[in-house]
Amino acid sequence: AQKVTQAQTEISVVEKEDVTLDCVYETRDTTYYLFWYKQPPSGELVFLIRRNSFDEQNEISGRYSWNFQKSTSSFNFTITASQVVDSAVYFCASVNGAGNMLTFGGGTRLMVKP
Amino acid sequence: NAGVTQTPKFRVLKTGQSMTLLCAQDMNHEYMYWYRQDPGMGLRLIHYSVGEGTTAKGEVPDGYNVSRLKKQNFLLGLESAAPSQTSVYFCASGTHRGRDYGYTFGSGTRLTVV
Numbered sequence: 180a181q182k183v184t185q186a187q188t189e190i191s192v193v194e195k196e197d198v199t200l201d202c203v204y205e206t207r208d209t210t211y212y213l214f215w216y217k218q219p220p221s222g223e224l225v226f227l228i229r230r231n232s233f234d235e236q237n238e239i240s241g242r243y244s245w246n247f248q249k250s251t252s253s254f255n256f257t258i259t260a261s262q263v264v265d266s267a268v269y270f271c272a273s274v275n276g277a278g279n280m281l282t283f284g285g286g287t288r289l290m291v292k293p
Numbered sequence: 294n295a296g297v298t299q300t301p302k303f304r305v306l307k308t309g310q311s312m313t314l315l316c317a318q319d320m321n322h323e324y325m326y327w328y329r330q331d332p333g334m335g336l337r338l339i340h341y342s343v344g345e346g347t348t349a350k351g352e353v354p355d356g357y358n359v360s361r362l363k364k365q366n367f368l369l370g371l372e373s374a375a376p377s378q379t380s381v382y383f384c385a386s387g388t389h390r391g392r393d394y395g396y397t398f399g400s401g402t403r404l405t406v407v
Contacts, residue, residue: 185335188333212394214395214396216398222381222400222401223398223400223401224383224398226395226396226397229394229395231394270335270336278324278387278389278394279324279341279343279349280338280341280351281326281338281385281387281396282338283328283335283336283337284335285333285334285335286335
């Protein structure tokens with residue numbers, strides 16, 4: 180079974196600070212997918228990124244970047260120059276190769292203060 | 294496209310009442326899921342379906358039943374609601390087709406059992 184741990188339950192930063200959200204996953208599968216979702220105060224779940232287990236390349240999208248390291252079973256998410264609009268709950272999730280069960284971490288609540 | 298539509302968006306039930314939550318997707322996705330979200334708990338999988346006519350238990354299935362008679366619909370039933378089932382319920386659909394691999398979530402149903 181998949182397991183996802185987000186050890187940081189809440190993070191508070193001041194606008195323009197950089198912040199990294201940690202995600203550690205456990206799996207016995209060699210093929211798996213990892214995801215990050217954002218849940219703003221309005222409540223919907225917004226897809227941010229998907230990464231498969233064969234692709235360890237880091238990715239950058241604007242102020243967002245992701246660091247995938249199989250050696251440490253981590254898939255960390257960094258926001259550079261944070262903004263108030265980044266305030267949300269962020270979820271890391273994983274699914275095995277069969278794709279039956281998408282498993283979520285407990286989420287990290289990010290508060291960006293002006 | 295509407296994506297994933299959940300009805301109703303809000304509902305208040307009395308203990309012991311029954312109700313059905315409807316999830317509909319128009320993306321021809323094979324997989325469908327029901328999650329519940331409780332404060333500080335992240336999203337926990339209740340039941341899921343890998344195709345029309347099939348269902349399987351997730352992490353927290355007790356007190357819920359599901360049916361997927363049509364590919365586009367996934368129903369979640371509460372036969373005898375309990376206060377412990379007060380939560381926000383999210384439906385999702387998913388596909389594993391190549392570059393479209395991923396999951397789309399509905400906007401959620403806020404259920405209160407009094």
